Amino acid sequence: MEHLGSYIYIVSAGLFVLSLKWMNSPVTARRSVFAGETGMLLAIVGTLLSHHILNWDWILAAFFIGSAVGVPIAYIMPMTAVPQRTAMSHACGALAAALVGTAEFYRANQLHETLPTFVMVALVLETLLGFLTFTGSLMAMGKLQEVLPQRPITYRNQNAVNFTLFVIAAGLGIRLILVPTDIWIFPIFAGLALVFGVLLIIPIGGADMPTVIALLNSYAGLSACAMGFALGNNLLVVAGALDGSSGLILSIIMCKAMNRSFTNVLFGAFGQIQASHAQAQQRPYRSATAEEAASILEAAGSVIIVPGYGLAVAQAQHKIRELYDNLMRRGVDVKFAIHPVAGRMPGHMNVLLAEADIPYDRLFEMDDINGEFAQCDVALVIGANDVTNPAARTDKSSPIYGMPILDVDKAHTVMVIKRSMNPGFAGIDNDLYYMDKTLMLFGDAKAFVSEILKELPAKVGA
Amino acid sequence: MDLSTGLFIFMLATFLGLEIIRKVSPLLHTPLMSLTNAISAISVVGAILITGAPGATMLSKVLGFIAITAAVTNIVSGFLITDRMLKMFKKREAKK
Numbered sequence: 001m002e003h004l005g006s007y008i009y010i011v012s013a014g015l016f017v018l019s020l021k022w023m024n025s026p027v028t029a030r031r032s033v034f035a036g037e038t039g040m041l042l043a044i045v046g047t048l049l050s051h052h053i054l055n056w057d058w059i060l061a062a063f064f065i066g067s068a069v070g071v072p073i074a075y076i077m078p079m080t081a082v083p084q085r086t087a088m089s090h091a092c093g094a095l096a097a098a099l100v101g102t103a104e105f106y107r108a109n110q111l112h113e114t115l116p117t118f119v120m121v122a123l124v125l126e127t128l129l130g131f132l133t134f135t136g137s138l139m140a141m142g143k144l145q146e147v148l149p150q151r152p153i154t155y156r157n158q159n160a161v162n163f164t165l166f167v168i169a170a171g172l173g174i175r176l177i178l179v180p181t182d183i184w185i186f187p188i189f190a191g192l193a194l195v196f197g198v199l200l201i202i203p204i205g206g207a208d209m210p211t212v213i214a215l216l217n218s219y220a221g222l223s224a225c226a227m228g229f230a231l232g233n234n235l236l237v238v239a240g241a242l243d244g245s246s247g248l249i250l251s252i253i254m255c256k257a258m259n260r261s262f263t264n265v266l267f268g269a270f271g272q273i274q275a276s277h278a279q280a281q282q283r284p285y286r287s288a289t290a291e292e293a294a295s296i297l298e299a300a301g302s303v304i305i306v307p308g309y310g311l312a313v314a315q316a317q318h319k320i321r322e323l324y325d326n327l328m329r330r331g332v333d334v335k336f337a338i339h340p341v342a343g344r345m346p347g348h349m350n351v352l353l354a355e356a357d358i359p360y361d362r363l364f365e366m367d368d369i370n371g372e373f374a375q376c377d378v379a380l381v382i383g384a385n386d387v388t389n390p391a392a393r394t395d396k397s398s399p400i401y402g403m404p405i406l407d408v409d410k411a412h413t414v415m416v417i418k419r420s421m422n423p424g425f426a427g428i429d430n431d432l433y434y435m436d437k438t439l440m441l442f443g444d445a446k447a448f449v450s451e452i453l454k455e456l457p458a459k460v461g462a
Numbered sequence: 463m464d465l466s467t468g469l470f471i472f473m474l475a476t477f478l479g480l481e482i483i484r485k486v487s488p489l490l491h492t493p494l495m496s497l498t499n500a501i502s503a504i505s506v507v508g509a510i511l512i513t514g515a516p517g518a519t520m521l522s523k524v525l526g527f528i529a530i531t532a533a534v535t536n537i538v539s540g541f542l543i544t545d546r547m548l549k550m551f552k553k554r555e556a557k558k
Binding site: 016017019020021023024025026029030032033036037039040043044047048051052053054055056058059061062063065066067069070071073074075077079082085086089090092093095096097099100102103104106107110111118213214217220221223224225227228231232233234235236237238239240241242243244245246247248250253338340343345346347348351354355357359360362363365 | 545
């Protein structure tokens with residue numbers, strides 16, 4: 001029976017790999033959930049079959065409670081709240097890993113069992129990563145849910161404090177590895193890891209959340225992986241490594257899209273407030289009404305819509321869908337240009353637009369669509385700011401210089417729906433708004449698009 | 463499992479993961495993350511082993527119980543919400 005379990009684990013690991021592979025296209029993606037579920041089921045069955053498992057009452061009760069909590073979360077959670085759910089999920093996964101590590105440590109100590117050094121290394125890494133990811137993810141969740149302030153919380157010598165704390169925690173960890181019988185160290189070590197998780201996330205602002213979420217994903221995977229080493233379980237090593245590398249790739253993509261170096265993120269030193277250029281002088285700009293906007297859109301041959309998180313905040317997805325339908329019926333070619341950091345986690349904007357029934361073959365990634373702006377008649381920017389700022393290409397003194405942007409300024413006409421002329425999240429003025437071909441449409445995204453829609457059908461009969 | 467075998471598996475799985483994930487469409491990065499979340503809840507295996515071990519102490523049982531609950535929550539909500547999201551991704555209907 002012992003061997004049966006190992007074979008089942010091999011099948012399960014293969015299914016996890018297939019599951020991730022099928023995510024490469026929306027056509028095969030549904031299959032990947034099925035493969036993942038089957039892999040997980042086999043892993044659980046294999047474990048129950050191949051080991052002498054007792055305490056079924058405890059295990060079944062936990063399964064029951066976990067399912068009872070998990071099902072409603074999956075169905076009730078609105079799509080705008082998916083980043084919070086993901087952060088919560090990182091917290092749960094990391095907590096599970098940390099607690100298993102803790103239990104294993106105390107179990108071995110009680111039985112006076114000497115764990116090999118590499119097992120102790122794995123246990124220490126598992127609990128360190130697990131506990132810090134647990135509190136870190138809870139903080140990230142609080143920021144995303146806006147229970148905690150979105151702005152970075154900073155104090156003097158913050159980096160020095162964090163660094164010192166981390167060094168102490170690491171030192172205690174090493175001491176535990178060398179002398180595993182020093183049980184009194186363990187609670188201090190775990191406590192420091194928990195505190196460190198909090199301190200790591202509080203200096204990070206809301207705009208950096210996509211990177212943070214991806215990074216925490218990676219940490220949660222790595223702690224599961226360390227658990228695999230500690231328990232001598234290959235399946236855990238494989239699944240944890242897959243998760244860890246996935247989080248790593250996503251955070252690298254986010255870093256590139258936000259113009260931050262990866263080392264900067266790894267050491268948690270990001271989120272420092274950049275000195276913003278306070279531009280005192282008022283510059284002239286042009287604004288337009290919904291009626292004017294409607295007639296420009298109607299006359300256009302091609303329109304590229306650039307959605308940002310402002311669109312989701314205003315819950316304007318469904319109105320945008322109506323605008324899309326209306327213009328497509330008139331023979332206008334409408335496409336969507338998605339910047340990698342549009343939304344609050346990687347790929348979030350695509351999900352929000354897909355929820356509004358906008359077909360995914362109309363959603364284009366930055367690199368695929370940037371060449372098309374020069375030929376497009378109208379670029380309609382809704383709730384996006386910094387990712388359209390041409391200063392990122394031209395102005396070396398700008399804090400966002402070098403950040404990849406959507407080349408909205410190359411379109412023949414640019415229309416921007418915005419509440420006011422206030423600068424966006426990074427506090428940087430956007431030259432796009434002052435160009436001759438730019439029309440500012442002031443108002444709430446949802447309300448303004450509704451007004452444009454009101455103007456559009458009126459002209460069908462005419 | 464000895465250390466070198468474990469590290470060997472870890473190395474191969476990491477590179478495999480990096481190659482596969484690189485090919486995932488950016489369109490699906492959010493569902494990808496909830497999927498990997500559900501998969502990383504494989505730690506449920508470790509939690510079951512700790513809770514169900516012969517001679518498990520009360521501490522092991524309590525910690526294992528919490529760990530299983532947390533991991534199962536992730537498995538269930540992770541797979542279900544991934545499926546819910548993927549259902550939304552539709553191509554344009556052919557009808558004109």
